[in-house]
Amino acid sequence: MNAKGEATAIKHYSMGRLSFERTTVMPDNRTVYIGDDGGYTMMFMYIADQAKDLSAGTLYAAKWIQTDAKDGGAANLKWIKLGHAADKEIKELAQSLTFSDIFETSSVPADGFTPVRTSSSGGKTEYLKVRPGMEKAAAFLESRRYGAIKGATSEFNKMEAVEYNKTDNKVYMAMSYIEKGMLQGNTDPVDDIHVDKISAGGVYELSLTKGQKDSESHQIDSNYVAGSIDGLVMGEDLAAADENGNTANVDKIANPDNIVYSGSMRTLFIAEDSSMHSNNFAWAYNIDTKKLSRIVSVPGGGEATGLQLQQNLHGYTYLMVSSQNPGHVGYLQLPQLTGR
Structure with a gap:
């Protein structure tokens, strides 16, 4: 962006091909965590060659090594290097190659496939x-498929926004629906993730460390590599809809989408995009006290979205929350909220 506020959008081919949700850059201005939206998706990490320049770097995908199945599950993470590339060379490959140029396929199990x-x-x-x-070409044009071939976990479901807590060196990641490929008892080819179903989803916490090695025992050139992941704040499904049509507990989150973190307030703000609550809410979760507070209810049928946090603006902190697509007839009347 120049002094006039003018900016030019650049497509970074070297960051892989996936359903990009919100991405978050670490303080080194090189390490990037990426939300990959959809069913049977992956957790990706990109490490640029140079700070503040995402035009060339190394792409990694995570392997989930499960340690617990409850409350969203927990796992250690091993990072699989998919490859190193620059935007220019991948753009050229994208313009010249087809899927059949990159892969051989079989309709049934076969040796070598x-x-x-x-x-x-x-x-x-x-x-x-x-x-x-x-x-x-496979690594950067078919990142999920190549990652799965290399052994990365491709069972994440509705991975949404990613946020960073600098003080504690944690990354937060919203998983809107914990179901489908993430559940126990699936017939997935690998089945790394086998946790209990929470259709209301949740937010995970990733702990970052330095000195980590990839799956081939090569040093990863970053001090911000996630070594583990744990369920932080989860929704709760109801066995049957309540009198207001809610199918998830209204005192807990449902289908988190946008998240932002305030370091000064030690609070993670969470906005919902859910059909499990009659009204979508925005929440404040204090990471020290573990207190979850419902702070906003949007009109029926409307998604709570567009979270923006502006800290210390003339001595005040502002949280902006939008509501889009309202129009549902009738809405849940909340009890008066005090002390929140």
Whole structure:
């Protein structure tokens, strides 16, 4: 952006091909965490070669190594290097290659073919083999499929916004629906994630460390690599709808979408995009006291969205919340909220 506020959008081909949700850049201005929206998606991390320049770097995908199934689950994370590239070379590959140039396919299990299930295939199992010399093209033009072939976990469901807590060196990640590929008892080709179902979703906490190595024991060139992931604040499904039509507990979050974090307030703000609450809400979650407070209710049928946090503006902090697509007839009347 120049002094006049003019900016030019740039497509960063070297950051992979996925359903980009909100991305968050770490304080080194090199390490990037990316939300990948959809069913059977992946957790990606991108590390740029140079600070404040995302035109070339290394793309990684996470392997979920489960340690717990309750409350959204918990796992250690191992990062699989997919490849290194610059925007220019991947753009050229994108303009010249087709899917069949990159992969051989089989309709049934066959020697040399890897079974993978990703959002890119509509959640159906494919049998793929990377053609010789096509590893880089596969990594950056078919990042999920190549990641699955390399052993990364492709079972995440409705991964949304990503946010960073600088003081505690944590990343927060919204998972709008904890179901489908994330559940126990699936027939997925690998089935890394097997947690209890929470259709109301939740927010996860990733703990970052330095000195980590990738799946091939090579040092990862970043001090902001997630080593573990745990459920932080979860929704709760109801066995049957209540008198107001809610199918999730109204005193807990449902289908989190936007999240922003205030370091000075030690508070994570969460906005919903849900059909499980008759009214969508915005919440404040204090990460020290673990207190969850409902702070906004939007009109029936409207999504709570567009969270923006402006801290210390002339001595005040402002949280902006939007409501889009209202129009549902009738709404839940909340009790008066005090002390929140």
